[in-house]
Amino acid sequence: MPRGLFITLEGLDGSGKTTQIKRLAAWLGKRGIQPVVTRQPGGTTIGDRIREILLDSRSTGLAPMTEMALMFGDRAQAIAEVIQPALDAGKIVVCDRFTDSTEAYQGGGRELGSAIVLELHRVLCGDLHPDLTILLLPSFDASLARARHRNTRVEQQTGKNEDRFEQEQDAFHRRVWEKYREIAVREPDRVVLIEGDLTIDEIHEQIIEAVAERILLAEIARASVVSSSAT
Numbered sequence: 001m002p003r004g005l006f007i008t009l010e011g012l013d014g015s016g017k018t019t020q021i022k023r024l025a026a027w028l029g030k031r032g033i034q035p036v037v038t039r040q041p042g043g044t045t046i047g048d049r050i051r052e053i054l055l056d057s058r059s060t061g062l063a064p065m066t067e068m069a070l071m072f073g074d075r076a077q078a079i080a081e082v083i084q085p086a087l088d089a090g091k092i093v094v095c096d097r098f099t100d101s102t103e104a105y106q107g108g109g110r111e112l113g114s115a116i117v118l119e120l121h122r123v124l125c126g127d128l129h130p131d132l133t134i135l136l137l138p139s140f141d142a143s144l145a146r147a148r149h150r151n152t153r154v155e156q157q158t159g160k161n162e163d164r165f166e167q168e169q170d171a172f173h174r175r176v177w178e179k180y181r182e183i184a185v186r187e188p189d190r191v192v193l194i195e196g197d198l199t200i201d202e203i204h205e206q207i208i209e210a211v212a213e214r215i216l217l218a219e220i221a222r223a224s225v226v227s228s229s230a231t
């Protein structure tokens, strides 16, 4: 069975990932492809419980190492329960955040460094890497303002408090931003960086261009496996 395609979206809070994931899923759906859409932290029953601990601003005193361990606990569960089975079934998986978030937020923001994140990823996540990562980096000030506003609205509407990270100082988010850029420079083949204050439509166009290219490459790779096994 050929492996499916693993796509992740990354960015600061308020970078517009959620909107873009919905648009991407709709675009794929119109082409007869039903992606498995999931998010981290969350996306499984256990993961949703871990998400509550991690994002609720009443979770005070969470040590940075505990925070990172919980992120990986959530991820290991999501890989076992959702991501790997879907990839094994040849599906396209679209995941809102993955290990780049841990590298950016815990490695960069909390200053734990990249090395420990990458090592934990190797051990706990079977070193599973996305085929394509879309990194949205609109201007720093705009994303932060949007994220803080959105969380106030979500809390008013649902009573859910998910702003533990947004309450961090700007310097924390700056470090997250820098680490994301570092990842993009380090892994240009995997990470497609979409920068600047573009419109939702413009960002969508760039995303589908990158996704269409990867789907095509995956199809070519599959066709060549089939033809070589037939000879």
Ligand code: TMP
Residues within 6 Å of the ligand: 013, 039, 040, 041, 055, 071, 097, 098, 099, 101, 102, 103, 105, 106, 165, 166
């Ligand atoms: P979101 O689901 O609304 O994007 O929020 C998830 C928050 O959790 C966001 O502030 C980023 C943070 N986060 C980490 O700090 N590390 C991680 O590994 C992940 C997946 C998320």
